[in-house]
Amino acid sequence: MTSQNRAEFHQQHLADARSEAQRLFAQKPALQGAWLNWVAGQIYSLRPAAYASMVRRELQRLQEPEGP
Structure with a gap:
């Protein structure tokens, strides 16, 4: 993918x-x-892999603590 x-x-x-x-x-x-474990399985089932990566990054963003 370019x-x-x-x-x-x-x-x-x-x-x-x-x-x-x-x-x-x-x-x-x-x-x-x-x-x-559940969320890992859900992400693993997403296709294409680029979309799964996007969801994973968004989940990480949601779990980050809010700034001051």
Whole structure:
């Protein structure tokens, strides 16, 4: 994938990746300790791999503590 294609893909799918990450993150309180294994399986099943990476990055962003 060229850098232009990658940028286009990112732009086209960013909203979906953010939405999916929020959906997965929302399950954390219900699943508690089982969430990490569950979410890893959910991300593993996403295709294409570039989309799965986007969702993973958005999940990381959601888990970062807020700044002061």
